[in-house]
Amino acid sequence: MIDPHHSKAPPVCLARTAIATTLAMLLAAASFGAAADDGVSPGEIHIGTSLAVTGPIAVCAGVGDGANAYFKKVNDAGGVNGRKIKFTVLDDAYSTQRAIGNVRRLMSQDKVFAIFSGCGTATGAAVLSVVEKDSIPYLFPQVGLDSLVQPVKKNVYSILPLYGQQLATAIDYAAKSRQPKTAAISMINIAGHEGWTTVIKDKLKALNIQVVDEQLIEVTSPEKATFVTQMKAKNPDMVVMVDSAPGAARYVLEMQRQGWKPKVITGINTLTDEAFLRAAGNAADDLVIAPAATLPPTEPNAKECVDALAAYDKSLQPSGFTMFGCLGAKMFVDALKRVGPEPTRAGLIAELDKTKGFESGFSGPISFSPTVHQGLTAMYPIAVQNGQFKVIGAPVPLQ
Template structure:
């Protein structure tokens, strides 16, 4: 018997034998009793806060296994640390495919990281499902025929919503953007360009950072000097907190939008200073367990029970665990739909045939849908504003499609 053993370089695995299961099928990563899947996670390194996603997903499949597994098979999730370094992602993914012989890669984190492994996985005919990235390029079936975006709002759609909102409030607005210098950050710039069109160069001042940078104070000072009325923070949690704090320290108070990958109160807003974040705008697609609106919600209560039993050390204020719950539930749906045919072809057919799937931790009205030509599971989002204590949603659901 192999159980959860940790979240460092050796990874974490769940595996419990199930007696009396059906005969083993001749599919990679599949036996009579097991479905083996793999992922890479930044359990160490500059964005280790995102390791909560892997911990939550490992916990979810532990719960699934205790309930009897999926169609008579237990799920063996092997979760390996890549330190948020694409070369390490490639190394660990090769291990998962060639040594562990997983049936699919699930929810690996990072835009550059998933880009680095995509062609390799295609060459090995290994699905790359519910990617831990909202980068719009992964929605292109021609370029990434064996991939789906994660169960999250796409970055480019998000940026379009920010540009439209800002221009509705101030048609003459000028934009300043701090973004990570990779495809994650560039997707936000692309979304602004989609809305601003030919005026983009005239209206946008952009600054970038590298994930290894110790601070981005100089970039924020430069952006303030541009005279921008709107500040878009397209950053991971550490740099998002730095951006909010520095802008506040230098007395810069533009309309500010924060990437929804960095809205966590405990790891971003509190380190930045709660007063500094007051009035910042972002978008939501999941239920925030801290929102009093969900106090008696069955979905939130079910999530809390899951966390208390299967991720007892997890921070109940960290919505990464909500995203983990949603992603794992979406994959469970796909694997259930496969029945006993766990071939790559059928896994992909089911991943691209999700119809109006309601997940208990998505906002009401948001459903998961995919098709062979639509690899974007979630397209709708709702605006929210930080009150200085918590995020408060407002307005109708919107799509940046």
């Protein structure tokens, strides 16, 4: 006779219940493991990058800082669909071989979900040589190489406009402002420089501006006196400069030391980073007109990224590089939210291809499609006035 007050289940029932529960857990884990791509676990999405934290373009560290700051903000609010974002940054010191080794480690050992961000033209090309042979997404490096997006690669997306587009747009804008008759070209010796030089010359020819001097400078060269002396002798009205932010600042400071300056200096987005401004100081006043992918951190609409950086690490200074890192992180988070609770690489790529007019609040709109993987179509015109970057017009459509 069964005691109605006896609440314990028979041992056989308990055993069956335990077995069923264990099987259900194992099946759930197996199901998740079979469906999940590398870098995805129940509570985390792991992404990584290689960029120059040290070396000749150590200012690139700001890109990683800006992204990590935004991810911290998102993680502190609960993450994306219940998962926190883990972002691993490996230093390549602007060495192509180290960049390749870093990315291979991230893919084979750390097994990241995506190679996210990065900075540096030569190292960006090196990373591309690895990831384009794989299905892993390579997202939003601060690199303006044509080969990133031309031809379109299914797994590679860029926000930053191509350097050729930046140069044609910047030259046209600066020429309308300062009316130069002659120009000089100061070009850094990195992969792609021949094509950018051609773009510059073609644009100057179309504007009836004569090229009177042309220089090719090594990225690691700290010495600028010889180049400035040579250029000063030709006295061009405009200087078109493609260099790192520190390198460009050294050039401008040497111009000041030699008591000479052109009507205007223009070039690519490196001229609109605070690393350039802090180093060049008042030597750049009323001299530089250049394009920027994002608003300067001093603008009110940049507050979201500036505040996130301060919450992440108060010792870090906001810059164009940190703003760009923040922009890429915000775009990634938006796409990840749209993928849903079970993220896959294929799902992320599909959602990125559907991106139409994404508004960050501190850049132009970003759009992608299956046939266009370069997101920004306009950049802010920036000048240096009284030691500060100033937006001098509405975003300018790229040429």
